[in-house]
Amino acid sequence: xxxxxxxxxxxxxxxxxxxxxxxxxxxxxxxxxxxxxxxxxxxxxxxxxxxxxxxxxxxxxxxxxxxxxxxxxxxxxxxxxxxxxxxxxxxxxxxxxxxxxxxxxxxxxxxxxxxxxxxxxxxxxxxxxxxxxxxxxxxxxxxxxxxxxxxxxxxxxxxxxxxxxxxxxxxxxxxxxxxxxxxxxxxxxxxxxxxxxxxxxxxxxxxxxxxxxxxxxxxx
Numbered sequence: 001x002x003x004x005x006x007x008x009x010x011x012x013x014x015x016x017x018x019x020x021x022x023x024x025x026x027x028x029x030x031x032x033x034x035x036x037x038x039x040x041x042x043x044x045x046x047x048x049x050x051x052x053x054x055x056x057x058x059x060x061x062x063x064x065x066x067x068x069x070x071x072x073x074x075x076x077x078x079x080x081x082x083x084x085x086x087x088x089x090x091x092x093x094x095x096x097x098x099x100x101x102x103x104x105x106x107x108x109x110x111x112x113x114x115x116x117x118x119x120x121x122x123x124x125x126x127x128x129x130x131x132x133x134x135x136x137x138x139x140x141x142x143x144x145x146x147x148x149x150x151x152x153x154x155x156x157x158x159x160x161x162x163x164x165x166x167x168x169x170x171x172x173x174x175x176x177x178x179x180x181x182x183x184x185x186x187x188x189x190x191x192x193x194x195x196x197x198x199x200x201x202x203x204x205x206x207x208x209x210x211x212x213x214x215x216x217x218x219x220x
Contacts (some may be wrong), residue, residue, distance in 0.1 A: 004195040007033035008215050009067050009176070012058075013049065013147045014200030020054070021061045027203065028062040030211035034089075035064050036178070036198045039082070041072040044096055045145035052078070052085035059086035067136075067198075069117065069178070071144050072096065076103055083110035091115030091138050091176075094126045104133040115176075119144060120152050124161040131169050136196070137162050141189070142179030147200040151180030156192045163193025186218045 010032045015023035024035055037055060042048040055066065065088035072078060075096040082090055090107045094100040094116065107114035115136030116127060120143055127137060139159050142149035159177060166173045177189040178198035186197050203214045 004174070006190060006219050007174075007196045008203070008218050009034035009036040009196055009198045010203040010211075010215070011036040011038055011147065011178070011198050011200035013038040014204040016204075020058060023204075023208075024058050024061045026208040027211055027215070028064050030208070031215045032064055032203075034067040034196070035062060036200075037066055037068045037087070039068060039070050039072060040145065044073040044093070045071040047145045052081040055082060055087060056085040065089065067091070067176075067196075069138065069198075070096065076106060079103070079106050080110060083107070083112050087112055089113035089115055089136055091117050091136060093117045093119065094122065095119070101130055101133065104130055108133070115174075117144075118158065118162070120155060124158055124165065127162065127165060131165060131173070132171070134173060136174040136176055137166065138176040138178055138198075139194070140179050141177055141181070141185070144179075149180055151182070151185040151188075153188075155179075156188055159189060159192035159194055166193075181218065183217045183220070187220050190220060 010027045040047045040049040067089050068087040069091045073096040075092050104114040113135035117138040119140050141151050141155040174196050175194050176196035177194040181199040
């Protein structure tokens with residue numbers, strides 16, 4: 001299988017929330033491939049961020065795909081709202097509802113790309129019976145809830161295992177890593193098989209004049 005190009009998905013969790021539209025335009029112009037939107041409910045994870053109204057408000061500011069990571073529970077009642085707001089991909093945790101298979105089908109029914117997220121403590125075999133339904137697998141290299149955390153190096157083995165599972169599936173599935181991504185850990189994640197990198201702090205540091213260089217540094 002031919003190696004996929006490395007795509008960078010800046011997480012707007014680290015952006016200036018007072019000027020989100022401008023920030024989304026700036027990272028798009030700086031070379032972002034996707035816009036990563038972290039949705040947190042203060043219940044499934046210990047933080048509260050944004051809802052579908054903000055996603056809808058940001059949609060006109062870029063043509064780049066919105067990679068929406070739902071850290072909410074229950075998740076099913078909100079799938080349609082985020083799909084309608086402009087999400088291109090919607091990624092969910094197996095723990096966020098009783099029937100992740102049904103949730104992935106629901107995402108697909110709205111014409112969106114379904115993804116599954118594995119927390120640091122969630123085993124790779126959680127993918128075994130849903131790998132045929134997903135377009136993206138997201139490995140969390142930190143515990144979800146806050147930006148600025150350090151990369152958990154034990155997750156490199158999980159990235160490798162997920163990459164092997166994807167190869168065996170014979171399907172074109174993106175392998176994304178989120179958490180503590182720097183130029184150093186980006187290379188480690190890529191070497192383990194990742195082809196999409198989510199980064200917040202590493203992209204947004206220094207202000208908009210640095211975004212292009214920050215994104216380029218992550219590509220290696």
